[in-house]
Amino acid sequence: MKTTIFILLFAGVFGCTYAQPKYDTLYNTTIITLTKIGLPPATIISKIKTSVTSFDVSTDALIDLSKNGVNGDVINEMIEISNKGNITATKEANSNDPNEMHKTGIYYYNPKDSTNPLKKIDASVVSGSKTGGYSYYGIGGYGSTSTLSGLHSHLQINNSNPVFYFYFNSPEKITAENWLFATATSPNEFVCVWLYTKSDCRYFKTGGGSAYSHSIGIPEKDKVQFNVTEIKEGIYKVSFSQPLKKGEYCFMYANQAPSMYSNNKLFDFGIPDSK
Numbered sequence: 001m002k003t004t005i006f007i008l009l010f011a012g013v014f015g016c017t018y019a020q021p022k023y024d025t026l027y028n029t030t031i032i033t034l035t036k037i038g039l040p041p042a043t044i045i046s047k048i049k050t051s052v053t054s055f056d057v058s059t060d061a062l063i064d065l066s067k068n069g070v071n072g073d074v075i076n077e078m079i080e081i082s083n084k085g086n087i088t089a090t091k092e093a094n095s096n097d098p099n100e101m102h103k104t105g106i107y108y109y110n111p112k113d114s115t116n117p118l119k120k121i122d123a124s125v126v127s128g129s130k131t132g133g134y135s136y137y138g139i140g141g142y143g144s145t146s147t148l149s150g151l152h153s154h155l156q157i158n159n160s161n162p163v164f165y166f167y168f169n170s171p172e173k174i175t176a177e178n179w180l181f182a183t184a185t186s187p188n189e190f191v192c193v194w195l196y197t198k199s200d201c202r203y204f205k206t207g208g209g210s211a212y213s214h215s216i217g218i219p220e221k222d223k224v225q226f227n228v229t230e231i232k233e234g235i236y237k238v239s240f241s242q243p244l245k246k247g248e249y250c251f252m253y254a255n256q257a258p259s260m261y262s263n264n265k266l267f268d269f270g271i272p273d274s275k
Helices: 002-014 029-036 041-049 058-069 072-093 181-182
Strands: 105-107 118-120 127-135 137-147 161-166 190-198 201-209 215-216 227-232 235-239 247-253 266-271
Touching: 029 041, 029 058, 029 072, 041 072, 058 072, 105 266
Parallel strands: none
Antiparallel strands: 105 118, 105 161, 127 137, 137 201, 161 235, 190 201, 190 247, 201 215, 227 235, 247 266
């Protein structure tokens, strides 16, 4: 009975859904609606500045906004924020310099690749989580894991001394893709984790214990230490003191280990051979 109660308690702690930040996305139709319900232009402009936006500022769209009574200052703000986004995207797309700001995220830097030296690491999510084993009055134990689909990451790096760049672009609009980087401010808030492999998947440990004690989180022995160098505000270079051995790895936000119960993302890569 004691063991059963403990396991249920642990499941409640580990299996709960963590609250995630939610951000509004404003469209032309949203601005028209806010106008028609009588919100002052200053309030709408303030909302635009603090929200994710996806505006159409083509000539026809501007005519439609005006016909629907949208204030001129509000329209100007919509145009300005759309232009800023386009200019930033163009600048980032045309720059191969790792020391210049890029779109928020984690990038692998390979100076030998003259075409695309900065490769953005696509985010992955956990496909499953489980707790295995049991304990009876202190005898035995259990462990919990989270799983990633596939035996290997899509990004395989033929270099045991890889270099990564983290970009935290604070003025950037907050989206579901980059909210982690709006929450964190440097790579020191992330951990690099060694991934175990089994059958056709990868996994990492997220806790374990017995009837008398338990822990939740990534074991220290599975974390890979890295060095952080701040290049300039929002730009950090990440390297490793020791060559990485052959295997699968990932960066994850240290505040919470991703699981199937949360949508926290992780950024995985593999080292196919020590070179």
